[in-house]
Amino acid sequence: MTDAILPYFKAVWFTPDGSGGGRAAKVTLTPEGLSIDTGEGYRVEWPLRGLKFGKAGEEESYLLVTCPIVPGPVGALTLTDQDFARILSSRVDPSYQTLLMGFSAANLGHVRRKWRNLVLAAILTAAAFGGGYWAVSHWVSDWAARKLPLETEKKWGDLLIRSQLVGKTEITEGPAYEAAQMILRRLKTGAPKDLPYAFTLHVVKDPMVNAFALPGGHMVLMTGLMKEAASPEEVAGVLAHEMSHVTKRHVVKRLVQSLGWRLWFSLFFGSGDLGEVAFGMGSLMEISYGRGQEEEADREGAKIMAQAGLPVTALGTFFDKLSKKDGTDKVPAFLSTHPASKNRSEAMKKLAEELKPHAPRSLGLDWAQVRAALKP
Amino acid sequence: MSAKFEIIHPGDSPALKVDLPQGESVYAEGGAMVAMTPAIKVEGSMRGGLLGALSRKIFRGETFFYQTLTAATGEGQVLLAPAPPGEIILLEMDGNVSYLVQKGSFLMASRTVTLQSKMQNLTKGLFSGEGFFISEVTGQGTLALNSFGAVHRVDLAANEEYVVDNSHLVAWTSTTSYKIQKSSSGWISSLTSGEMLVCRFKGPGTVYIQTRNPSAFGGWVSAYIPTKG
Numbered sequence: 240m241t242d243a244i245l246p247y248f249k250a251v252w253f254t255p256d257g258s259g260g261g262r263a264a265k266v267t268l269t270p271e272g273l274s275i276d277t278g279e280g281y282r283v284e285w286p287l288r289g290l291k292f293g294k295a296g297e298e299e300s301y302l303l304v305t306c307p308i309v310p311g312p313v314g315a316l317t318l319t320d321q322d323f324a325r326i327l328s329s330r331v332d333p334s335y336q337t338l339l340m341g342f343s344a345a346n347l348g349h350v351r352r353k354w355r356n357l358v359l360a361a362i363l364t365a366a367a368f369g370g371g372y373w374a375v376s377h378w379v380s381d382w383a384a385r386k387l388p389l390e391t392e393k394k395w396g397d398l399l400i401r402s403q404l405v406g407k408t409e410i411t412e413g414p415a416y417e418a419a420q421m422i423l424r425r426l427k428t429g430a431p432k433d434l435p436y437a438f439t440l441h442v443v444k445d446p447m448v449n450a451f452a453l454p455g456g457h458m459v460l461m462t463g464l465m466k467e468a469a470s471p472e473e474v475a476g477v478l479a480h481e482m483s484h485v486t487k488r489h490v491v492k493r494l495v496q497s498l499g500w501r502l503w504f505s506l507f508f509g510s511g512d513l514g515e516v517a518f519g520m521g522s523l524m525e526i527s528y529g530r531g532q533e534e535e536a537d538r539e540g541a542k543i544m545a546q547a548g549l550p551v552t553a554l555g556t557f558f559d560k561l562s563k564k565d566g567t568d569k570v571p572a573f574l575s576t577h578p579a580s581k582n583r584s585e586a587m588k589k590l591a592e593e594l595k596p597h598a599p600r601s602l603g604l605d606w607a608q609v610r611a612a613l614k615p
Numbered sequence: 616m617s618a619k620f621e622i623i624h625p626g627d628s629p630a631l632k633v634d635l636p637q638g639e640s641v642y643a644e645g646g647a648m649v650a651m652t653p654a655i656k657v658e659g660s661m662r663g664g665l666l667g668a669l670s671r672k673i674f675r676g677e678t679f680f681y682q683t684l685t686a687a688t689g690e691g692q693v694l695l696a697p698a699p700p701g702e703i704i705l706l707e708m709d710g711n712v713s714y715l716v717q718k719g720s721f722l723m724a725s726r727t728v729t730l731q732s733k734m735q736n737l738t739k740g741l742f743s744g745e746g747f748f749i750s751e752v753t754g755q756g757t758l759a760l761n762s763f764g765a766v767h768r769v770d771l772a773a774n775e776e777y778v779v780d781n782s783h784l785v786a787w788t789s790t791t792s793y794k795i796q797k798s799s800s801g802w803i804s805s806l807t808s809g810e811m812l813v814c815r816f817k818g819p820g821t822v823y824i825q826t827r828n829p830s831a832f833g834g835w836v837s838a839y840i841p842t843k844g
Contacts, residue, residue, distance in 0.1 A: 251711050251790060253819040257772035260821040261790055263711040293774070295819060297715070297792050303819070305773055315773030315819050317790045 248323045252277045255312030266316065268326065273304070275316065285309060290327075292335045294342070302342050380496040384488050389435050389455075392491050396455025400441065403459060408444040410462070414612040416442050418604050419460055422475045425602060426482060429547025436485055440478070448561065452481040454491045462613050468557060471604045476544060476554030483539035489532040537583065541590040548600040555587030618725065620757050622703050623694075629703045630696040631723060631759050635686035641757075642681045643723040647695045651684070654691035658683045683726075697722050697761035701825065704766050706786075710755040712820075716786040717749055725756025751789070760786055764827030771818025778813050782828040791820030 252264035252275065265276040272287040289308035295301040301317040302324055318324075321342065328339035410416045423440045436456035445461040452458045458481050460474070468474045484490050528536070541551045618641065619634040630649055633641055637654075648657060659682060684693050697703070699719075706714065708728060721730065733751040752758055760766075762785045769777055771791060778798075787793070793816045816822050 249711060251819075253773060253790075255772060257770035257775060257818055257821075260768075260770050261712045261788060261819065263709045295773070295792065295817070296790050299792070301790050303773055317819060 247276070248318055248320045250275070250316045250318045250320075252279075253315045253317070255314050261317070264316065266318065266323070268323075273306075273316075277314070283309075283314065287331055290331055290335075292331075292338055294338075302339075377496070380492045383495040384492040387491055387495070393455035395491075395494065396453045396457045399453045400439075400457040400459075403453065404441065404443065410442040410444055414609050415462060415465060418471060418606075418609045419465070419474070421604065422471055422478060422602065423458075425547050425549065426475060426479055426543055427547075429479075429543040429545065429549070430482065431486070434486055438482060438485070450477050450481055452485045452490050454485075454494060456485055458482070458485075466610055466613050467560075469560075469606075470553065471602045471606050471609070472550050472553035473557040475547075475549050475602070476540065476557055479540035479543040479547075479549075480536050480554060481540075482543060483536040484528065484532070487532070487535055487539060489528050489536065492532075493528060534586075537586065538590065541587060541594060545591075545594040548598065549602075550599050551591040551594060552584075552587050555584040559584055618757070620705055620759065622705065625702070627700050627702070627765075630694045631703050631705075633684070633693050633695065633723070634690070635684070635693070636690050637686050637688075640683055640685035640726055641723055642683050642726060643695050644697065644721055645682055647697060647722060648682060648684065649694040649696045651693040652691040654686055654689040655693050656685045656687035658685070695723055695759070699761065699763045699829065701762040701764050701827065702766045703759055703761050704785075704823065706758045706760065708752070708755055708758055713751060713753040713789045714758065714786050715749050715789060716752055716760060717784050720760045720762065720785045721750055721752075722761045723757075723759040724752065725754075725758075727756040728752060728754040728758055752786075760823065762823070762825035762827075763829045763832070764825050767824045767826060769822045769824060771816065771820055771822065773819040775818040777816045777818075777822060779816060779822060779824055780828065781812050781814050782830055783824050783826070784814065785823040785825050787816065787822040788820035790818075791822060792817050 247265040247267045250264045250266045251261035253261055262278045264278045267274045267276075269284075271284070272290065273285045275283040275285065277283055285304075285306035286308070289306045291305050291307060293303040293305075295303040295317055301319060304316040304318065306313055324339045324342040328336050331339070419440055419442045423438060427438065438456045438458060441457065441459050442465075443459055443461050446463040446466075447461050448463045448467045450458065450460045450464050458478065460478065464477065465474060468477075537554065540554050544551045544554060616636045618636065618639050621632045621634075622629050623632050624630060635641070635655070645659065651657070703722060708714070715733065724730065729752070731751045731753070733749055766785060771777055780798075781795070793814045795812055796815050798813045
């Protein structure tokens with residue numbers, strides 16, 4: 240016999256009464272059937288037509304093979320090799336075909352289940368930690384923002400503004416710049432007197448309709464917003480709102496919060512690619528405020544406007560215009576982080592009545608000329 | 616030369632003697648070391664990392680840290696013993712058959728043997744008496760298990776069945792499967808027989824049974840402990 244070079248399948252051999260427990264065995268497929276090296280110094284030959292198959296083990300992960308037609312007591316084999324099952328499936332009694340083909344599939348399924356469970360466990364753990372953090376993050380960021388020294392906040396702001404202005408053209412003279420600074424000066428007269436922030440307004444050449452505040456009192460106003468605004472009062476409204484995000488320390492709270500998320504993500508995903516994604520998410524979160532914060536900024540902004548002799552309603556009208564333009568007014572208020580425009584205009588009208596603003600004094604700006612100066 | 620294992624003082628208070636050539640090591644249940652020659656270096660290690668160690672401690676009731684015993688400066692000898700009185704058995708693993716081991720029965724293994732937590736399904740977790748997590752031991756090498764009382768080995772032929780009380784299990788081969796069932800056909804007689812739930816094993820394979828039940832022993836002892844008057 241040349242069975243030494245025939246390929247064999249690893250198996251476990253059990254004696255007819257099971258005595259001695261399972262032993263490592265080698266099974267060779269021959270044209271007649273199975274040739275089993277029982278590992279105990281003797282060989283057993285089982286004809287193909289007499290083979291019976293079943294499953295064994297905790298997760299039915301073993302193929303059980305016996306051959307009851309052999310005279311006398313018969314032992315048993317267990318195998319885990321899927322190739323063995325597949326090769327035999329075409330050679331034995333067709334009634335075993337489903338079982339044998341299913342065995343390979345079930346074993347694969349077993350591996351898949353194991354992976355699925357692992358992935359599930361990882362997701363659940365991450366979610367539990369993430370959820371736990373989310374639950375306390377507002378409290379933590381509030382606490383951290385209170386504890387953060389103003390000097391540090393200003394340093395962060397100085398760093399951030401530099402990174403924000405990279406590759407952008409900052410306008411430092413001309414009618415648009417002068418108009419923006421004039422609006423800021425007027426707003427400062429309406430801001431609370433004991434504010435520790437010296438607001439700096441950066442006018443940036445950018446077609447985007449946007450304005451935002453950074454920690455420490457830096458504000459960025461894009462020329463796109465100035466072009467979109469129908470009056471300087473509308474620009475003043477947006478800036479008053481952004482100033483309030485600074486005075487109410489929303490900016491620094493969001494920053495602390497997003498730093499916290501980065502920490503969690505980097506803890507879970509390491510510094511790999513996913514960590515980078517998380518980093519990107521963190522930056523996105525920096526510029527979105529919670530709904531409560533938006534409403535507070537609206538209220539505070541309205542106070543500044545009223546004190547500065549500017550029409551409180553201008554704050555609402557511009558946001559309205561924007562949300563109508565991008566369709567966000569159709570989003571129900573409770574789903575959006577920004578108050579819906581309808582609610583916003585109404586809230587502003589109510590505020591205007593409550594605040595009894597000083598008689599509005601014109602900003603004395605030729606807005607048409609300012610906008611014309613922004614034309615490329 | 617490879618490591619040699621010998622059970623000394625067989626009976627109800629045995630110990631395991633391990634002779635290690637220089638550089639060889641084994642790992643053992645934390646706190647199992649009884650005595651050793653100075654050449655042996657003992658290190659606590661969290662096999663399977665922090666999470667593995669945690670799951671071992673929380674779910675399987677085993678020690679958080681395993682000991683790694685290494686013959687560092689020359690050949691050495693170490694004596695190991697488990698906490699409960701009872702037999703120690705040695706199993707030679709050939710890499711073909713893996714074992715499922717109940718919590719607290721692991722004593723020692725060669726470094727080439729792997730121990731993993733394996734979760735059982737809900738019914739087995741709640742009623743098998745082994746908890747939700749058991750150890751799955753795979754690989755090649757020597758495995759030492761301990762029991763409460765003596766160890767009785769039962770070899771099962773293919774499809775042969777055997778019923779074991781759920782607190783008397785030590786280990787079984789992965790080729791066997793088991794189901795939880797009531798000991799009698801009715802709940803009342805199951806309760807009154809004192810054998811509420813049992814594990815019904817199905818071969819082929821081997822089941823190792825301990826002749827004493829730790830929790831029953833606890834109940835028996837507590838009846839004799841004088842209460843403060």
